Amino acid sequence: MKTEYKYLEFKQIPSKDSRRKFICRNKKVGGELGEIRWFSDWKQYCFFPTVQAIYSSDCLNDIADFINHLEF
Numbered sequence: 001m002k003t004e005y006k007y008l009e010f011k012q013i014p015s016k017d018s019r020r021k022f023i024c025r026n027k028k029v030g031g032e033l034g035e036i037r038w039f040s041d042w043k044q045y046c047f048f049p050t051v052q053a054i055y056s057s058d059c060l061n062d063i064a065d066f067i068n069h070l071e072f
Contacts, residue, residue: 001069005062010036019045020070024063036067045070 003010007027015021019038024047026033034049045067055063 002066005066007059008033008062008066010066022066024066036063036070 004027009025009027010022011025013021013023013035015037017038021038022036024033024036025031032050033053034047034051036045036047038044039046047063047067
């Protein structure tokens with residue numbers, strides 16, 4: 001599974017349940033942007049931003065690509 005993109009990187013972190021959880025970081029400064037985790041209401045992985053930020057379409061596409069490659 002691809003975890004590094006041009007500007008973003010994703011690293012798996014411990015989770016309290018059986019679903020995987022990932023942190024999304026900016027590669028340039030290492031700042032945490034959010035988490036990818038399971039959202040049971042929608043029955044899919046979603047991005048949960050931890051900071052208010054502005055995302056380019058390239059960054060949003062990378063987040064979507066990462067989520068789309070996660071196995072359920």
